[in-house]
Amino acid sequence: VLDEPAGRRRTAPSRRSAALAHALQDAELLVVEGESAKALRARLHEVAAFAAQVSYGQVADLAATLQRELRGLAHRAAVVVTSPEDAERRLTHLADLLESGETAYTAADGRSFLGRASxxxxxxxxxxxQGSGHGTGGGALRRRFPEAAEVFDRAALPTTGDMVATDVAQPRIATGSAAGLRVLDALRLEASVAVGHSLGELSALHWSGALDEDTLLEAARVRGKAMAEHSSSGTMASLSVKPERAEQLIEGLSVVVAGYNGPEQTVVAGPVDEIEEVQRRAERSEIPCT
Structure with missing residues (x-):
């Protein structure tokens, strides 16, 4: 766990990024608050009813208005919406949760939130x-923000081949983290603490100022290359299941549970041919496996 770095240099968003930020978005963030759960519920119903009457283009105006009205009240709700209908549905759902007594909620897709600031x-x-994503193009982040595009351009990642191979995945993921951090810096979104998961520790060290961006990308490249060259006899797979279910999938194989990434994500490791068998078993059981 790393504390906030001292003296991080902040750069202003480019003119293009600023213009895009004021343009019509694919999605908008609607934030609502209240002095109590009851007040928040009433406000959610009010905003939901209004959202149902606006045009697609006016959703951005609604988001801006709600943001200006924020007073730092304790009971809060937020939704990421793509249309007036989506806004009405998500806001009403949060109001219904409050009605049922729920005071904390995060949607599985990360687009609806309910909570209380303490x-x-x-x-x-x-x-x-490693294990995050599978593309090297940079996606919308690269297309939308020149700050991110600069990082991807300099990294010169491969565009063909196995995107999840260790020697490709590690520099790819570190590049994405560096690009994302550039964008967050430009948008003035600052953190006071950072942690990294495995390879992500290098990115956290970069955030803290211990590694500059070039060193981060080179370290990820060398790390990935070394691990690929010295682990040819085995491999890993990530299963989107609890450890108990993972144990069932590897039964009878020379495969072991190698990591507990989360309540519903278990990593297994073993010989390549036996990990491939685990993947086949997972596929037959309709269990996501990467």
């Missing part, structure tokens, strides 16, 4: 490890 807010960054 003190000063702190932002923490969690940098991902």
């Amino acid at each position: 003190g000063p807010a702190r932002i923490g960054f969690l940098f991902p490890g």
Whole structure:
């Protein structure tokens, strides 16, 4: 766990990024608050009813208006929406949760949130490890922000081949983290603490100022290359299941549970041919496996 670095240099968003930020978005963030759960519920119903009457283009105006009205009240709700209908549905759902007595909620897709602030807010960054994503193009982040495009251009990642191979995945993921951090810096979104998951520890060290960006990308490249060259006899797979279910999938094989990434994500390791058998078993059971 790393504390906030001292003296991080902040750069202003480019003119293009600023213009895009004021343009019509694919999605908007609607934030609502109240002095109590009851007041928040009433406000959610009010905003939901209004959202149902606006045009697609006016959703951005609604988001801006709600943001300007924030007073730092304790009971809070937020939704990421793509249309007036989506806004009405998500806001109403949160109001219904409050009606049933729920005071804390995070949707599985991360687009609806309900909670109560109990003190000063702190932002923490969690940098991902190997197993995250599978593309090297940079996606919308690269297309939208020149700050991110610059990082990807300099990294010169491969565009063909096995994108999840260790020697490709590690520099790819570190590049994405560095690009994302550039964008967060430009948008003035600052954290007070950061942690990294495995490979992500390097990105957290970069955030803290211990590694510059070039060193981060080179360290990830060398790390990935070394691990690929010295682990040819075995491999890993990530199963989206609890450890108990993972144990059932590897039964009878020379495969072991190698990591507990989360309540519903278990990593197994073993010989390549036996991990392939685990993947086949997972596929037959309709269990996500990467």
